[in-house]
Amino acid sequence: DQQVKQNSPSLSVQEGRISILNCDYTNSMFDYFLWYKKYPAEGPTFLISISSIKDKNEDGRFTVFLNKSAKHLSLHIVPSQPGDSAVYFCAATRSFSRLTFGEGTQLTVNP
Amino acid sequence: SQTIHQWPATLVQPVGSPLSLECTVEGTSNPNLYWYRQAAGRGLQLLFYSVGIGQISSEVPQNLSASRPQDRQFILSSKKLLLSDSGFYLCAWSVHEAFFGQGTRLTVV
Numbered sequence: 001d002q003q004v005k006q007n008s009p010s011l012s013v014q015e016g017r018i019s020i021l022n023c024d025y026t027n028s029m030f031d032y033f034l035w036y037k038k039y040p041a042e043g044p045t046f047l048i049s050i051s052s053i054k055d056k057n058e059d060g061r062f063t064v065f066l067n068k069s070a071k072h073l074s075l076h077i078v079p080s081q082p083g084d085s086a087v088y089f090c091a092a093t094r095s096f097s098r099l100t101f102g103e104g105t106q107l108t109v110n111p
Numbered sequence: 112s113q114t115i116h117q118w119p120a121t122l123v124q125p126v127g128s129p130l131s132l133e134c135t136v137e138g139t140s141n142p143n144l145y146w147y148r149q150a151a152g153r154g155l156q157l158l159f160y161s162v163g164i165g166q167i168s169s170e171v172p173q174n175l176s177a178s179r180p181q182d183r184q185f186i187l188s189s190k191k192l193l194l195s196d197s198g199f200y201l202c203a204w205s206v207h208e209a210f211f212g213q214g215t216r217l218t219v220v
Contacts, residue, residue: 006154034208043117043201043211044155089155091209097162098170099145099209103154 003027004092006102014110019077021105023090026071030092034099035064035075038087047088048075080109113138117202117212124219130175130189132215134202137183142204144185146177147211149199161185192219 005024013019021035031052036044050057050064050073057064063076077084087104117134124130136142146158157170159177167177174193178186185202197219202212 032207036211041199041214041216043203043214046208046210049208096205096207097143098157098160098168099203099205100157101147101155 002103003030004090004100004102006088006090006105008105009103010106010108012108012110013080015082016079019075019080019084019107019109021075021077021088021090021107023073023075023102024071025073025092027092027094027100028071029094030100032093032096033064033066033073034091034093035062036089036091036101037084038089038104044089077107080107082109082111085109113204113210115202115204115210115212117215119215120213121216122218124192124217126194126219127191130187130192130196130217132187132200132202132217134185134187134212135183136185136204139183139204139206141182142206143209144179145201145203145205145209146185146187147201147203149201149214150197155201159185159187194219 034049035047038044048059048062066073085108089101089104091099091101093099114137144161147155161179175189200215203209
């Protein structure tokens with residue numbers, strides 16, 4: 001049962017434009033959501049998170065939006081830069097126990 | 112500050128050989144510890160997680176096992192590797208956000 005889904009395996013955007021990465025979840029008990037960025041042959045690095053009591057969290061060029069009624073979250077990157085090209089994973093957890101990850105979305109930012 | 116060490120970085124093992132991957136965390140106490148695997152072109156699959164010494168939860172049936180002999184040490188093992196065990200293995204720790212090691216590229220030949 002895939003409780004966290006990233007339905008787009010890849011996304012390509014132009015430098016300077018907005019990148020929007022989407023994630024859906026099915027478990028209404030999840031109360032904390034995270035985004036990770038991963039380069040090839042490296043471990044994922046934490047990007048940004050959001051608690052279920054919020055609907056938006058912003059950190060520089062990165063903003064995460066949470067729509068609890070739709071069980072949907074998204075990561076906005078603006079403006080996108082070529083160095084942002086990586087695989088992005090969303091993850092969810094309940095009470096900071098095990099993390100459940102989505103399948104990932106490969107973002108390519110073209111110069 | 113907290114750091115996580117995972118080794119080796121790459122490993123080539125023959126089918127049927129044993130496996131031991133080690134992960135240690137510094138700078139934190141009683142973290143949740145995880146082993147993930149990323150197969151080629153796939154997402155992160157949770158293999159094991161541990162909330163304390165000797166407490167291991169297995170997420171998927173497989174020929175791998177995990178142990179946590181110390182608070183900040185997590186070991187992934189196999190008695191006999193299969194070809195399908197090839198992949199990129201990641202150790203992670205968390206209190207809130209999870210932080211990952213650099214990973215081990217395992218190739219079973």
